[in-house]
Amino acid sequence: MSLLFKGGRLTSVRRDVTRFTSSIQSDKRLLKPVIKINKAHVIMMMEQKIIDWPSGAQLLRVLNELEKGMRLKPSLEDVHMGVEEEVIKSAGPEVGGNLHIGKSRNDQVSTAIRMRLREDIINLVFLVIRLQEQLIKLAKRHIKTVIPGYTHLRPAQPVTFAHYLLSYTDMLERDLHRLEEAYQRVDLCPMGAGALATSSFPINRERVAELLGFSGVLENSIDAVGSRDFILETLACLAIIALDISQFVEDLIIWSSPEFGIVDLPDSFSSTSSVMPQKKNPEVLEVIRARSGLVLGNFVSCAAIMKSLPSTYNLDFQEVTPQLWESVETVAGSSDMLSKLIIHLKVSKEIFSKPFLSFSTTTELVNILTRKYKVPFRTAHKIVGALVRHLIENGLSLADVTPELLQTIAKDTSDLSLNIKMEDIHAFTDPMEFVKAHNARGGPSPTEVERMIKIRERWTILSRAWLSEKKSKIGEAEERLESTIKTYSAP
């Protein structure tokens, strides 16, 4: 409990209790926003004549000083009382004692979290855009790099590495939109909601919101102090990003195994074993994969804390905030590291030398039977299935197929007479030809992928514009706040 409360309602609080309930460790992130909020609040109180001009000016000067070098002692109850104590120490109880008129820790903490989170989301949006940009950059190098596409972790159909990389660009685009939409709900100002019922002083909530660069006021005062859905929403967005990334990373771990041998990880992002000298372990990727689980756990912690809590402010909220910061840092760190890593990825040029990968184009044989020889699709599917079974069981590959073999199998499985030209059988076996033929919208063909890349490049420009706009808005508000202080705090 803050010393400011001593001798009031409660006689005393034990030091071990204060240590137990203190949020000061996590509050470090909030020190700057809390000082800014106090500044904006003082300006508003001066303008509204809630405090007199000289007192206000003195408070502003003291707050300016604080901003330069204040440290939070670990013995403090929280950042809010810490700042007020310092202000009273510097400005004296007569002047400093009025800092807290018309506000409460309840509205102040929610405002401070939102201010800090705005910056964190902006940084995160930047990192996600950069990851998209690196994916696109890499994709441009690999428009004609054919790789096997997998479903159920089994070779399915050839695609290109570019086509694959773009699928993550697109997931990340949705992730970005979710973050930007969450930002809108974060960017509202609770100040003036007080403990839960606003204040009987003639406060001006819009003015404080404006000085802090918010896009508006979070209106209903009970809602303003009692809601943390903006945190849950942000955590959900983070969890989904982390899960998207975890799938990409899982692909890379599997694909960089010598068995798959599709990509080669950069040495500088790998590590070896303390025992087995031949090892090159995908440590960075494993850490990213694991940390996606942490974000999910943090979401659960916060959701469980919020569930069935009585409405308005409860101290339980205090335990929610550190989970948010941890998740923000985790996802930011993973996105950043992944951006740095992927640009060094090398794709093997000999992937399709594996005999079993020849089967990945068999869908096209089905299609040819259907398109050219008018075999019903489902029948053609069965014939080719039986053909593959026959080849595998006899240790043969697709190169061994002859019109006669196909004819025999068609007869056996479907009682069908087939008379297929040799050239049609082998037309479909080249993976690059397969890819080119898959030219429908969104498909792997180089022309289609090139078209998509251009559009995605435009996406990143739009996202960067969003970023600039939000940053400017906050920057301008900061300048306005400082210039107002300069004017108002002149002795």
Add this chain to the structure above:
Amino acid sequence: MSLLFKGGRLTSVRRDVTRFTSSIQSDKRLLKPVIKINKAHVIMMMEQKIIDWPSGAQLLRVLNELEKGMRLKPSLEDVHMGVEEEVIKSAGPEVGGNLHIGKSRNDQVSTAIRMRLREDIINLVFLVIRLQEQLIKLAKRHIKTVIPGYTHLRPAQPVTFAHYLLSYTDMLERDLHRLEEAYQRVDLCPMGAGALATSSFPINRERVAELLGFSGVLENSIDAVGSRDFILETLACLAIIALDISQFVEDLIIWSSPEFGIVDLPDSFSSTSSVMPQKKNPEVLEVIRARSGLVLGNFVSCAAIMKSLPSTYNLDFQEVTPQLWESVETVAGSSDMLSKLIIHLKVSKEIFSKPFLSFSTTTELVNILTRKYKVPFRTAHKIVGALVRHLIENGLSLADVTPELLQTIAKDTSDLSLNIKMEDIHAFTDPMEFVKAHNARGGPSPTEVERMIKIRERWTILSRAWLSEKKSKIGEAEERLESTIKTYSAP
């Protein structure tokens, strides 16, 4: 495994295995969408000349018949093979065997889930709007009904029941926006993505999307079949709604206890004990509270399933979908039941007869000392704190405060001479006066609450407009689909 695959790639599948992997139970929700998708796909194939006109017409007639009365047998592998089997049975293998040209279960299932989910979100949005409307309706009755506002489950400051109810209207408004934004990402069509690489047939993805009423195509074909972030996002939205509701319900459970006695629950939504005849248990509210935990669990299930899964389609996805439906139904049920219940809530008129609630206006005494007697806020706060402690320890109430007592305490705690008029001491004690004085934006004062109600009424009108628009769009697409079929299927 479907019989259609028998004799192809794999020799046989055991019945217990099919039962184990079958999704048919949950697929019931998808039967109608799957038939519609097949219709749209056939129309597109006819237009693109992938199949000939008479075959297409026959397929459409068969699908029309199916739609009327098809049942899913529990022995089926899934709805997709179920429908294809039926079509082949009716249309014969020559014609029916071509139904699956240019598509795959991978794109079809994602499309079907999205179509069904569109309807479910629309229904949910409706139920949330109705809950808001009931809250507003109830609020209008209680603009002057003063209740104690709580923080930390301790009486804090008086507010009104209307002010309180609006705080949930506002939370639900954000919940609605999240759902509507999620809808945008649900409302995209994966059809044509095929297994993961589109098709070498000249398919027209935009045409299928249009016929199914989607707002666009989900472009990259790997992304289209391999992403389930739309489900995670919807589940996160549902979880947040459920958590918001759980807090409201927790308030009602506590407030309807005889000890709190703030609200009275309707008999018809309560139950009694099998043993204790005096009991009136808040069973409906308890069930709603508990079910909010289920939605969280479902989110975790799905997130854990998706984490580190190799990209594109894996059968793991099949286990995700039922969690989505369960959550949709849970939140819909809870919202619906809550709407019905709250309108019968009665608020006690004798709440403030409890002596301890008199202390809930003491903030205003602090404010008066600060405003009128120029006592610094923090000092006034301490004096009044000590005053309250003195009163409680001596079994007194606020009515017992005299200028002399206040003077003594001010002297003792802060070494301050205070000379306060009797009338100022008691000016603040009436809860209704307190409420009126808290007239800042978003505060509990009746005028402010009336203003807010008007705005929120406009919100619900806007939301209903969104609802109509989405419903019409789907309805019009359905009509277009049916009329096209009529034209195309004429023999």
Add this chain to the structure above:
Amino acid sequence: MSLLFKGGRLTSVRRDVTRFTSSIQSDKRLLKPVIKINKAHVIMMMEQKIIDWPSGAQLLRVLNELEKGMRLKPSLEDVHMGVEEEVIKSAGPEVGGNLHIGKSRNDQVSTAIRMRLREDIINLVFLVIRLQEQLIKLAKRHIKTVIPGYTHLRPAQPVTFAHYLLSYTDMLERDLHRLEEAYQRVDLCPMGAGALATSSFPINRERVAELLGFSGVLENSIDAVGSRDFILETLACLAIIALDISQFVEDLIIWSSPEFGIVDLPDSFSSTSSVMPQKKNPEVLEVIRARSGLVLGNFVSCAAIMKSLPSTYNLDFQEVTPQLWESVETVAGSSDMLSKLIIHLKVSKEIFSKPFLSFSTTTELVNILTRKYKVPFRTAHKIVGALVRHLIENGLSLADVTPELLQTIAKDTSDLSLNIKMEDIHAFTDPMEFVKAHNARGGPSPTEVERMIKIRERWTILSRAWLSEKKSKIGEAEERLESTIKTYSAP
């Protein structure tokens, strides 16, 4: 609300409300235990002279009838009122109306869940033992089947398939112990705790517990009705089993890919694609993998429901039970299916033909350098690491190592003169030799694995003994109950 309550404390309940709060769907699992509990309770009441002998006898006869064919109508509130209503209908209100003396739904439902859960755990223990037995059976076939052991999904050191399989036997052994320990806490009888304060009738709690085959009474009556930690504990046990299994299954999915090619899945447990005829997808394994996530989600649901609930009985508990049953069934189903599948697994005989797998024995070269040539371990590790790098970069394999090459590299990396015999270089390259040399306790060498298999076979015998004992105890109690009823219910 049950009709039995109509006209008492509450006037009426709406049908939609009863449907909303009804637990009847999930209560089906509890019908038999509830009838048994009522029988035991009546016997005890007769013995304690709480009800007279003829009434008791009649109640027993009615309950016997009920047990034969009672169905739970979906309109019922719950199984408890359902049974009481039926008894009153048959025995009349004079006699039937006394069935509920000295008990409550609160103690009855916890007792019924525990009785049913005892059976479910017994069944689960059986399935886990059988999975162990299948693993051991398979291991016996593969004591000399060398496979690459992986860490970080990179070839690490050779082990045997038997050695690998036993690692899962051992995990499952711990899983079994946890289940058996949980069983101890499940196997306690809450009956007689009443609503929360026992009863003023002279009930005999030990007698009821004995008649129902419990190992004792769950003593404190508040604890008896208000605790669900036995469910959370069981769910945690289930989640850990599911996670253990998920790792085994993940190995099999990756190892059965053509790229890894270590094991071959049975056709009859796989499926093909609707589009790609060459596909053989590990569907059973994918479903098992995904369902492990469901159990985690169910644990979260229940934990979130229980968190911060006021003590004793709340209706929230009702939502916990179905999660338990779902998890029990999921883990039972997965264990069962896995037992059936694994026995058909085939291990490839050509695994080590892959050149890169030769490097998996390099640790042994380090060990030889250290053991025989007295090179410090860490230095030897570095030399061999550099050797491997050199070989890979030059497209060479271990067969290409010569004493000269090793000497050059030792000089370059560690400034060390090495003079190694050709025979020592190649002594270590055979994977089987590697495995034999790793003969420490718990290691992969065939003699050690054979020793371990014998011990694990004894484990399964012990576990089956536990199983028999628990089953007998329940069976004997059932017989005792029935024979007592026969005696007591004679007219």
Add this chain to the structure above:
Amino acid sequence: MSLLFKGGRLTSVRRDVTRFTSSIQSDKRLLKPVIKINKAHVIMMMEQKIIDWPSGAQLLRVLNELEKGMRLKPSLEDVHMGVEEEVIKSAGPEVGGNLHIGKSRNDQVSTAIRMRLREDIINLVFLVIRLQEQLIKLAKRHIKTVIPGYTHLRPAQPVTFAHYLLSYTDMLERDLHRLEEAYQRVDLCPMGAGALATSSFPINRERVAELLGFSGVLENSIDAVGSRDFILETLACLAIIALDISQFVEDLIIWSSPEFGIVDLPDSFSSTSSVMPQKKNPEVLEVIRARSGLVLGNFVSCAAIMKSLPSTYNLDFQEVTPQLWESVETVAGSSDMLSKLIIHLKVSKEIFSKPFLSFSTTTELVNILTRKYKVPFRTAHKIVGALVRHLIENGLSLADVTPELLQTIAKDTSDLSLNIKMEDIHAFTDPMEFVKAHNARGGPSPTEVERMIKIRERWTILSRAWLSEKKSKIGEAEERLESTIKTYSAP
């Protein structure tokens, strides 16, 4: 990556990558165990003649020095390489370079976690026992303190505060048993499992286990390095303790509200508001409640990380461990603080002055009607239910019941003639009489509670004996290790 690996398999690692993957922050907890493990390992190597005696002696001396003052630099990869680097620095590469013979980080890290966790569980068991002891101590003061028992947060039946407190003693007893059982599985030594396949050196795993005070060896070497179920199990135990505590704390929060007024919280464990001077907020309890959610989240993080991970060691494990430590500290802190708080709880003496609480004894009126007047229980229940409804609707209390009123209501609801004596009506109304009459096993009557207290006191003695035994075993092993070192390291 450690410098020891530089120039080997991989060329270099970037500093940002090492920072990203480093576990050094969390490894601080493992420094002491890791040094001890190295000591025991060296002793074993000396005895097995794997290294020569002078080298071994020197290594032991260096390790002894390290133990005194080693700090972990934040730039290190992990504690294992940190210790080895220091040893090589002090002992030189010839001698120090052999420290890692016959072991790996994989077995070492699991061993170190287990050693540290043993201590943490022992400490936790101590704290839980102390909480039980405080509950019992408090219970002894309140054997005759009647409080209303609640179900569904509605007054149900009178119990005593002692009876209530014992229900938590009993839950904690099960929590203790679970921890002790988990301890058994933690207390096994993985050392010697190496990377995953033991070693070709003649290591002695039993000897290392003995020197480190383990009760045995974790046998199968793949299982030994690859299993983390001991962490999941411990986390599940912690989560259940946290949830049990959260319910106790929720009761105290609600019961200490002025509305309930059952208990009074100590001032020194409460805090006030920055705005509302009358507030006395249950901050300690709120923090404990919230933190129970964190433990659940940590369990989810770890479970999600472990799900579907390939078997044996993956670096993902590294992210699991910090979650364990955080949870251990959270539950320890909450248990400790709660022990300190509860002993200061005061129970109000005027609880039953609230008129509505008189109804909490009505079950007894039902029982009397059944027992003495032979009204069937279900009929009596309905009559008394209707009576309560009549009284509440007419603003009356139980004191207003007359034989005539009861007769009228019995007639109206059940068409029954009742002729009840005034004395019987009022026999049941005293809560203390109610409590005394509930004298069945486990019930609230003072004689029964006294009996139960005695047994629970014996429980705590048994638990403390377990504690001593485990501590001694570890202590003796430490002494043995140190004395062996003294002998072996003599120059």
